[in-house]
Amino acid sequence: MVINILAGGPVELLPDLTEFEAENAIWVGVDRGVFQLLKRNIKPAIAFGDFDSVSHEELHFIESRVTELKRFKPEKDETDMELALNWALDQEPRTIRLFGATGGRLDHLFANVHLLHNPLKEKYSTDVCLIDRNNIVFxxxxxxxxxxxxxxxxxxxxxxxxxxxxxxxxxxxxxxxxxxxxxxxxxxxxxxxxxxxxxxxxxxxxxxxxxxxxx
The missing domain is CATH 3.40.50.10240 (Thiamin pyrophosphokinase, catalytic domain)
Structure with missing residues (x-):
């Protein structure tokens, strides 16, 4: 099993997501990434976020189309991406790919790179990588x-x-x-x-x- 997670990073840095739509791939949306998945006619199995980066109209669009929506307050100990990654690791997939995790805010970029250490620290056998248009990081x-x-x-x-x-x-x-x-x-x-x-x-x-x- 492969789990693809799309966060809300700049869309111009995204690769062609259709290249990663393997038959057994599960998609997960994170905050504005949920909206971007739905715009591409990809329905996430689950979504995470405080959704402070979407408009009221976009949030209504998300709520009407995503069955399992995990909403959180902005004041929390983990980022939306970390919450999504923790859920994905618990599913014990072969591979997890993180998209929309680069560009924009540098604090988010560094945090997302450091999140790649969590599977190693917790001794998961899952391969986790971060992918954008120009880079693959693991x-x-x-x-x-x-x-x-x-x-x-x-x-x-x-x-x-x-x-x-x-x-x-x-x-x-x-x-x-x-x-x-x-x-x-x-x-x-x-x-x-x-x-x-x-x-x-x-x-x-x-x-x-x-x-x-x-x-």
């Missing part, structure tokens, strides 16, 4: 991973989420590395590229933000 814990070249996202960047990432090794990349140490604030691993159809990356300590992107 986190990795220590280990060795195979990574495929993508025609539409040629750049691969590795950014430390933790204070230190140790023994990072990149093979099959334009700029290979062998057992290097990178610390928070390092830009050593920005804008690398795969030179073969596949490459590998590995490290022994820390957490990496992996970003696939294009200009």
């Amino acid at each position: 986190l990795k814990e220590p280990g060795s991973y195979k990574i495929a070249r993508m025609k539409d996202k040629k750049y691969v960047s590795f950014v430390p989420l933790t204070l230190n990432v140790r023994d990072i090794t990149l093979e099959g990349f334009k700029f290979p590395l062998k057992n290097r140490h990178i610390s928070l604030g390092s830009t050593l691993c920005i804008s690398n590229e795969l030179i073969n159809d596949y490459g590998t990356f590995s490290f022994s300590e820390g957490i990496l933000i992996v970003i696939r992107s294009h200009d």
Whole structure:
């Protein structure tokens, strides 16, 4: 099972959502993202939000079309996206994709990137990634991973989420590395590229933000 979550980020940064309408995909709307799903004739299975970013007319439109609507007061401990992600993780899907989670407010952007750490922290086996028109973002814990070249996202960047990432090794990349140490604030691993159809990356300590992107 795949769960796609659409938040209320700028619509110009959204990819073509029809590319992600797999037969077994479940859609979840978050705040204004619910309205954007309905405009695209995609009915979310469930919706979350305080809905302070929609008009009264848009909220009425949402209420008339969404069966399971979880409304919250604006004054709460979690963001709407975190509430939706927690629900999605409890369904134990294979994959969760977050859309509409970039652009606009930087506090929301940083919070959404950090939310990717929650499944790792709680030991979920679900793969969670953040996707917009130009980027795919996910986190990795220590280990060795195979990574495929993508025609539409040629750049691969590795950014430390933790204070230190140790023994990072990149093979099959334009700029290979062998057992290097990178610390928070390092830009050593920005804008690398795969030179073969596949490459590998590995490290022994820390957490990496992996970003696939294009200009």
